[in-house]
Amino acid sequence: MFHLGFIVNPFAGIGGKVGLKGSDGKAIREEAFARGAVSQSINRAKIALQVLLPYKDKLFFYTASGDMGEELLKEMGFSYECVYSYQGQSRAQDTVDAAKVIATKNANLLLFAGGDGTARNIYEAVGEDLPVLGIPAGVKIHSGVYAVTPKAAGLVIEQILNNELVSLLETSVMDIDEGAFRRGNVRAKKYGEMQVPAEHRYVQSTKSGGKEVEALVVQDIAEYVVEQMEDDCHYFIGSGTTCATIMDVLKLPNTLLGIDHIFQRELIQADVYEKHLLEILDANPGKVKAIITIIGGQGHIIGRGNQQLSAQVLRKLGRDNVIVIATKTKLQQLNGKPLIIDSDDPTLNEEFSGPIKVITGYEDSVLYPIGRI
Incomplete structure (x- = not known):
């Protein structure tokens, strides 16, 4: 049985289509919804999980309650345990806390949907101790921890389930200053590295x-x-x-x-x-x-x-x-x-x-x- 941690940042990417260049902070979220933003991260996480539907009997998930993971896994019929609960709207700290709990379980890998801010939260929680893989769902995707598409994230895990050689690479966790970005300045900063499974490239x-x-x-x-x-x-x-x-x-x-x-x-x-x-x-x-x-x-x-x-x-x-x-x-x-x-x-x-x-x-x-x- 392959044990996956699974976390969705339900607010990742909501600022993109409404011109806010990010989703960090309560004020930006409120402005995004006021402009008609719709959450996309859950749908993008679903695309990744659809690849894994034929492997339900080989997978078990550890996740957070509500729209941070549990609802989607339940809808799709995967086996899971909810190991973290929150009240009201989820916050960045809920991502950190959920990842910390998952790290205490016997998860082989932590799959998460979000953007660069979410990757920073995951890094704060698990560092290099637990392999991770990101489902791209944010406005800013500078970090190397993400698959190129949501479907690609599912395909990488499929390779692991099929016993193919999948390299573990140390890749950078990057993020930019959203305030400066909105003013037209890109200031990227490296926050650390995490282990990420990548499609195997033979030497x-x-x-x-x-x-x-x-x-x-x-x-x-x-x-x-x-x-x-x-x-x-x-x-x-x-x-x-x-x-x-x-x-x-x-x-x-x-x-x-x-x-x-x-x-x-x-x-x-x-x-x-x-x-x-x-x-x-x-x-x-x-x-x-x-x-x-x-x-x-x-x-x-x-x-x-x-x-x-x-x-x-x-x-x-x-x-x-x-x-x-x-x-x-x-x-x-x-x-x-x-x-x-x-x-x-x-x-x-x-x-x-x-x-x-x-x-x-x-x-x-x-x-x-x-x-x-």
Whole structure:
């Protein structure tokens, strides 16, 4: 089941057709409606969702009440849970608060309809922690977090549901000063970046290269992972040659078919057992991550050469603290088959199923599914 957050800014874009160049603020809304403005964002969100109607059995939504999402999902027959409610007309703060609640759920992606102001609200709530995708519905669309059309937003999610490789890109959240814009001055400002799924663009060297090119891609993955390591976090480095390259970058000895424990880029213990992993997890709650890759020819990421990462270890670790790395070539070789977690606990295997971020290069990731077995 793919879990989607879903938020609609019902006032996004109302100022466009009536010449107000935006919809930020209560006074502008009132003026827009006085000029005969009609909300368009709900209709544009509906266009995106229509693409997903054939996938109802694969989707579950977390949304806000009323015209911020619940009414549309109910009308279209999608399964959902309303996790945020508001009174009267929705405000920008309701978008922020709703997104914050959705971020506490197990949503794989937050789909929202609005403009640049809405993107800023979503960024304030979730930052880079949760992948997002915008349905363009505002007057100003400077941010890179939006699909090119509402239908395109639905098509990107359709690709994910069909197990196609969809890159996660870091794109800019931009907005302009509406007051200055109305006076003819465009003053755009970058507020941050969010992770956005984009239609996959294959890197030529990865698609056509041989062993030498593949080794360079693995090196890029390893260098990126090392750059992202946090000094207060313990890391369990898993089995396989891709993980071994991380140890090479760190200039540390590696256990090719085992788990190594590193902290502050130093080897603490090589070839550790389940008992040691549990002790580290208990002593450092929330400060432990595991880095794993595909082992074997069938897409296994757990259960082939890394049984030390048992169901008990994985449950204490948490799905969000599992970092999966693999080249796109290796993922392509699966021919659409999902990744496999074959732990000693079928319930854990089920809990970990669903799309997961896979680091596939330097600042390059894709969403790829973990299947049920």
